[in-house]
Amino acid sequence: xxxAAAAFAEPKTKYDRQLRIWGDQGQAALEKADICxxxxxPTGTEAMKNLVLGGVGSVTIVDGCLGQSRAKSVCSFLQxxxxxxxxxxxxxxxxxxxxxxxxxxxxxTVVIATQLPERSLLKLDSICREANIVxxxxxxxxxxxxxxxxxxxxxVIESKPDHFLDDLRLHNPWxxxxxxxxxxxxxxxDPVVHKHIxxxxxxxxxxxxxxxxxxxHLPSTRQEKKEFKDLIREHMLNLDEExxxxxxxxxxxxxxxPGISDDIRQIIDDSSTxxxxxxxDFWVLVxxxxxxxxxxxxxxxxxxxxxxxxxSLTEYYVSLQKIYQAKAESDCLALEHHVKxxxxxxxxxxxxxxxxxxxxxCKNARKLRVCRYRSIEEEFGSPLLSEVQKYFxxxxxxxxxxxxxxxxxxxxLAANYNRFPGIFDSEIDEDVPRLKTxxxxxxxxxxxxxxxLSEDLITEMCRFGGAEIHPVAAFIGGVASQEVIKLxxxxxxxxxxxxIFNGIDQKSQVLVL
Amino acid sequence: MASPxxxxxxxxxxxxxxxxxxxxxxxxxxxxxNFDPSPGLRDTLGSLVEVLVVGAGGLGCELxxxxxxxxxKNLHVIDMDTIDVSNLNRQFLFRVQDVGKSKAEVAAERxxxxxxxxxxxxxxxxxxxxEIDFYSQFSIIVLGLDSIEARSYINSVACGFxxxxxxxxxxxETLKPMVDGGTEGFKGHARVIVPGSTPCFECNIWLFPxxxxxxxxxxxxxxxxxxxxxxxxxxxxxxxxxxxKHFDADDAEHMQWIYSEALKRAExxxxxxxxxxxxxxxxxxxxxxxxxxxxxVSAACALEALKLISGCSKTVSNYLTYNGLDGTHIxxxxxxxxxxxxxxxxxxxxxxxxxxxxxxxxxxxxxxPKLLMSRASVTHEGENLYxxxxxxxxxxxxxxxxxxxxxxxxxxxxxxxxVTGMAENNGKKVSSLRKLRVAFKGVEKNSKMDTTESF
Ligand SMILES: [Zn+2]
Numbered sequence: 010x011x012x013a014a015a016a017f018a019e020p021k022t023k024y025d026r027q028l029r030i031w032g033d034q035g036q037a038a039l040e041k042a043d044i045c046x047x048x049x050x051p052t053g054t055e056a057m058k059n060l061v062l063g064g065v066g067s068v069t070i071v072d073g074c075l076g077q078s079r080a081k082s083v084c085s086f087l088q089x090x091x092x093x094x095x096x097x098x099x100x101x102x103x104x105x106x107x108x109x110x111x112x113x114x115x116x117x118t119v120v121i122a123t124q125l126p127e128r129s130l131l132k133l134d135s136i137c138r139e140a141n142i143v144x145x146x147x148x149x150x151x152x153x154x155x156x157x158x159x160x161x162x163x164x165v166i167e168s169k170p171d172h173f174l175d176d177l178r179l180h181n182p183w184x185x186x187x188x189x190x191x192x193x194x195x196x197x198x199d200p201v202v203h204k205h206i207x208x209x210x211x212x213x214x215x216x217x218x219x220x221x222x223x224x225x226h227l228p229s230t231r232q233e234k235k236e237f238k239d240l241i242r243e244h245m246l247n248l249d250e251e252x253x254x255x256x257x258x259x260x261x262x263x264x265x266x267p268g269i270s271d272d273i274r275q276i277i278d279d280s281s282t283x284x285x286x287x288x289x290d291f292w293v294l295v296x297x298x299x300x301x302x303x304x305x306x307x308x309x310x311x312x313x314x315x316x317x318x319x320x321s322l323t324e325y326y327v328s329l330q331k332i333y334q335a336k337a338e339s340d341c342l343a344l345e346h347h348v349k350x351x352x353x354x355x356x357x358x359x360x361x362x363x364x365x366x367x368x369x370x371c372k373n374a375r376k377l378r379v380c381r382y383r384s385i386e387e388e389f390g391s392p393l394l395s396e397v398q399k400y401f402x403x404x405x406x407x408x409x410x411x412x413x414x415x416x417x418x419x420x421x422l423a424a425n426y427n428r429f430p431g432i433f434d435s436e437i438d439e440d441v442p443r444l445k446t447x448x449x450x451x452x453x454x455x456x457x458x459x460x461x462l463s464e465d466l467i468t469e470m471c472r473f474g475g476a477e478i479h480p481v482a483a484f485i486g487g488v489a490s491q492e493v494i495k496l497x498x499x500x501x502x503x504x505x506x507x508x509i510f511n512g513i514d515q516k517s518q519v520l521v522l
Numbered sequence: 523m524a525s526p527x528x529x530x531x532x533x534x535x536x537x538x539x540x541x542x543x544x545x546x547x548x549x550x551x552x553x554x555x556n557f558d559p560s561p562g563l564r565d566t567l568g569s570l571v572e573v574l575v576v577g578a579g580g581l582g583c584e585l586x587x588x589x590x591x592x593x594x595k596n597l598h599v600i601d602m603d604t605i606d607v608s609n610l611n612r613q614f615l616f617r618v619q620d621v622g623k624s625k626a627e628v629a630a631e632r633x634x635x636x637x638x639x640x641x642x643x644x645x646x647x648x649x650x651x652x653e654i655d656f657y658s659q660f661s662i663i664v665l666g667l668d669s670i671e672a673r674s675y676i677n678s679v680a681c682g683f684x685x686x687x688x689x690x691x692x693x694x695e696t697l698k699p700m701v702d703g704g705t706e707g708f709k710g711h712a713r714v715i716v717p718g719s720t721p722c723f724e725c726n727i728w729l730f731p732x733x734x735x736x737x738x739x740x741x742x743x744x745x746x747x748x749x750x751x752x753x754x755x756x757x758x759x760x761x762x763x764x765x766x767k768h769f770d771a772d773d774a775e776h777m778q779w780i781y782s783e784a785l786k787r788a789e790x791x792x793x794x795x796x797x798x799x800x801x802x803x804x805x806x807x808x809x810x811x812x813x814x815x816x817x818x819v820s821a822a823c824a825l826e827a828l829k830l831i832s833g834c835s836k837t838v839s840n841y842l843t844y845n846g847l848d849g850t851h852i853x854x855x856x857x858x859x860x861x862x863x864x865x866x867x868x869x870x871x872x873x874x875x876x877x878x879x880x881x882x883x884x885x886x887x888x889x890x891p892k893l894l895m896s897r898a899s900v901t902h903e904g905e906n907l908y909x910x911x912x913x914x915x916x917x918x919x920x921x922x923x924x925x926x927x928x929x930x931x932x933x934x935x936x937x938x939x940x941v942t943g944m945a946e947n948n949g950k951k952v953s954s955l956r957k958l959r960v961a962f963k964g965v966e967k968n969s970k971m972d973t974t975e976s977f
Contacts, residue, residue, distance in 0.1 A: 021799075025608040029803060029810040030707050051591075055821075059813040062611055090614055151545065152835055156850070171847055205744060318747050326746040327792045437548070465551040472548045476541035479591035480825035483584070487817035491708070491846050494814060501708065502848040512825055513552055515712075515838040517852040 020093065024064060035498035036064065040093075042118040042497045043067045047103035047133075049074075049083040051477050052149045053123035055486025060493060061087045067095035069117070073102030104129050107136065115140040119493050122146045123486075124477065127420040134159050134385040143496050146385075147489040150419065151473020152512030153412045154485040158382055158492055158504055164291040165378040166370050167500045176313035176375065179212050179263045180227060183307075185332050190214050193325070195244065203246050207321035208256035209329055215240055215256075216263045228264055237263070252320040268308050276379055277302070286355045290362050293355075294370045295377070297347035304343075311340035311371040341371040378502050389417075392455050392522045400520060401460050409509035409518035411466045414455075418448035419470060429475030440471045469513075481512050539564060542593055545834055554833030563832060568595035568639075571831055574660040575599045576649060576676055578625035580811050581666025581703050583615040584820030586629055589664065590637040592828045597633075598660070600645040600652070601626040612813040649675055650953055654940060655904050657698075658683060664827055665702040666820065668809060670730045671952055673702060677715070677723035678865050678955040682940050684717040686868040692718030699830050703823040707810045708846040710819035712838070714826050720840040721859045722866035732949065733807070748788060748795035752804045755783035771806045780805060818844055864892060869938060869957040874927055876962050880908055881923040883960075887941060893956060898943035902931060907939070928962055936961040 021028070028036055042065045046053045049072045057068055068087060072080035084098035099106070103122070106113055107129050114120055114136055122133055122144065130146055137144040137159065144159040178186065190213035197203050219237055220227055228237040238257050245253045269277070281288065282296040302308055314337025316329060345367050349359040370377075400410035422444055423429050430440035445467050452460060488508055495501045506521035546563040560566075573594050575585050578601035586599060605613070605620045605628065615632040616625070626644035634642055645652070649672060657663070657679050667673050677700065685696040700715040702723065715722050740746075741754040760769050760780065770776050781801040788796045802808060822842060829835045838854060845851040864870060870892055874883065880900065887895045900907040907922055907930055909915040922930060931937040937960050945954035 019607070022607045023610045025611075025799070025802075026808070026811040027611050028799075029808065030812060055817060058614055059817050062614055062813040064611070089617075091610075169847065171845075320740075321744065321746060323744050323746055323791045323793075326744075431544075431548075434548070468551050472545070472550045474544045476544045478542050478545055480588050480821045480828060483588050483817055483821035484825065487814050487821055488846075488850055491812075491814035491818065492850070494812075495846075501846070504849050508850050512835065514836050514854065515822065515826075515842050515852065516854050517850075519849055519851075 051482035059490035070098040204250040431471035431474035557833030577666035580816040588824030712822040724865040725860040876928040
């Protein structure tokens with residue numbers, strides 16, 4: 010394409026590679042989001058760069074660094090990256106703003122706080138929680154750093170997991186599917202037809218056959234599953250029939266446990282399903298889902314309604330698709346009925362939740378996620394001691410746990426000395442024991458007496474001297490921005506705990522405290 | 523809007539580098555054995571070390587910025603691509619006005635504008651267009667690519683420089699480490715390749731399985747999905763309707779034709795889901811990409827490059843994967859070398875008679891069961907013995923074909939030669955580079971080298 014022709018970039022084309030991930034809805038959510046950044050050093054600027062490129066609605070940079078006005082210059086840099094974004098700046102110290110102007114933060118969708126000391130972070134967290142604003146805190150410190158999320162609750166419908174079992178209901182086929190399977194001659198004499206009967210039909214038919222011979226039970230033991238596979242193979246005309254190979258490979262789908270997974274059960278049993286007029290749409294839908302299941306004979310969730318590609322004649326495949334779609338639609342209608350009833354009950358407009366939203370909910374009913382985060386104050390005051398002890402003794406988590414304590418200890422030391430340990434070459438030797446003392450006090454407040462820290466890591470922290478080195482800042486900022494994207498689009502699943510970066514051997518970990 | 527340079531003068535030099543200097547000037551307990559901390563280390567490394575960044579796309583833009591801000595002062599970047607509108611959501615060095623220009627050139631210019639004291643040399647060409655010798659000047663090669671073939675090529679070049687001593691130990695001066703990054707959507711990897719000690723790209727080629735293609739009979743007879751309809755239009759219908767006409771995926775009219783044909787076929791069979799965007803995705807095999815994952819993976823690569831060169835900390839051993847779909851999962855796997863690797867091993871041994879000519883040698887490579895290399899060009903210590911192309915070089919080196927190899931290699935009992943040609947890789951004939959050890963039968967042996975490998 011000629012340069013002149015592209016003076017204006019069509020958003021569809023410009024955002025093509027990301028629209029393929031989060032779709033128009035995800036993009037619309039980003040374009041509506043107002044993001045606030047506190048402190049625009051390397052970590053904060055890197056995080057914002059990624060969000061501005063992706064096309065968030067607006068960004069507001071708060072920085073009190075005097076001299077050449079860092080807030081203003083970072084803001085102009087960000088603006089240059091994407092003119093569709095509204096970039097603003099506030100020249101004020103984030104610490105002062107947190108202390109003097111808490112209402113300032115309630116205008117944003119997400120606040121990203123970078124390089125904030127513990128005391129200010131605690132205060133900001135309570136401000137954001139009060140106003141129901143998502144807080145993402147990021148910190149780069151030498152070769153370590155962390156990213157954490159704080160929000161009371163974040164619910165996800167489109168969690169888009171990587172690998173998830175297809176929703177084929179082969180263990181529990183409904184009438185129309187059984188009828189269609191029955192109407193298909195799986196022993197068709199025409200070899201071309203025989204090797205193009207989709208495995209769904211083969212499995213429904215043979216599962217029924219199996220059940221007839223086994224008191225209505227489906228294969229469940231290892232031996233039975235093996236025998237079931239043999240039964241499938243007996244129906245092959247020859248060994249290279251792809252559809253039968255697929256049937257053997259998918260035969261386990263007949264034996265899946267019917268009903269609802271523990272994860273979804275937990276969501277359905279959550280006390281938030283006792284809905285009121287202040288409940289979110291998500292919880293209204295979960296409440297409806299609960300009623301839906303109670304009313305279903307099979308006790309199953311709404312059907313997802315899609316099938317994977319499989320060897321088949323086109324007509325068989327398209328017919329199957331329609332049967333799955335029809336069942337999904339009727340499940341969705343049933344759920345919608347419960348939704349309307351509930352909305353009426355809680356004095357809301359029965360049409361106030363869109364059908365598209367209900368449809369997306371049904372399609373993802375097996376993949377719902379609820380993420381809740383304790384406040385930073387709670388975590389500091391009463392950490393999950395058993396977890397902490399486990400992390401300290403686990404080889405894979407030990408470094409991360411040490412870094413967690415040390416990152417808190419450097420703030421404590423900084424509060425006393427007005428500088429980070431190791432800033433001055435001449436004081437490194439004295440700072441090592443000082444940092445150790447601060448770390449021990451952090452640990453004893455956590456209720457950990459006797460756990461020992463790595464001397465090597467204490468020395469490393471002093472060597473770092475609070476340095477914000479660029480590749481670490483880019484990494485931490487990158488992780489922070491990715492979490493913001495997940496939180497704003499409400500797609501995918503955000504961090505469950507505190508991400509601790511380990512720049513030494515790259516074995517970073519997530520701690521849930 | 524005013525340019526950022528007018529609005530924001532770069533931070534003063536000492537201020538910008540204070541943090542990095544802290545890390546490079548102090549001794550530590552968890553550092554590399556060769557770490558030699560000093561207040562001048564950044565300057566020394568910055569001026570001595572030349573870094574090559576391969577690719578100036580999503581990863582390349584990030585890598586150039588991260589490396590420049592990690593103290594590297596002499597950078598080169600190579601990329602044959604020009605800037606497209608769909609790059610702008612993540613390739614942050616490019617603007618709408620840059621569409622159509624060379625990625626390497628624009629990226630180099632933009633980073634130099636922002637980071638003073640950094641020199642970046644752009645190369646707007648294919649990686650295969652460069653002489654092998656070009657790659658020898660770099661202390662480290664950082665890869666930001668989305669193609670397996672290109673990774674494989676650079677890997678073979680870097681491993682080609684590696685020489686082994688008579689005990690089959692890699693000679694440290696010949697080591698050319700690589701750092702390789704890759705992303706797809708919310709997932710990515712970063713790895714360190716130290717040829718001869720950690721697995722090379724080819725040792726773990728199974729990590730990159732070839733793409734599965736639809737069987738043609740499915741496309742022609744039993745289409746079931748939108749992708750089947752699109753590939754039918756793309757792979758079958760196009761040639762039927764436009765015999766001899768080359769299909770160009772970047773031509774909007776061609777793509778539109780594929781889309782409408784796919785749509786017709788989908789309607790005929792009652793298949794849903796064919797959209798223009800999906801058609802493009804299938805035909806061009808578009809890999810979704812976002813800024814944040816590229817930033818994360820590039821940062822990990824740049825940090826590893828800094829640690830490898832300075833020794834200021836340990837390095838990842840040796841393969842990091844990142845997955846941000848559900849939380850933030852980082853996993854580090856320690857893969858092992860394939861000791862029989864054709865690419866990073868000591869080189870396949872070829873035994874020759876002292877009378878064997880260069881042309882006989884080239885014939886042997888074609889028939890060699892492990893190499894199966896056709897159209898080989900041969901070099902020895904940077905000197906062209908025979909070049910298949912360009913024509914002028916072919917003519918210059920043609921007289922060598924009849925000369926015995928023993929003579930061309932100056933009467934040495936054994937020698938290392940590099941050959942480039944077409945060889946099988948992942949089921950496809952691709953341009954490949956191989957390192958070979960040549961030994962002459964009956965010539966005085968002064969090492970045990972020739973007994974280490976037999977076939
Ligand atoms: Zn290898």
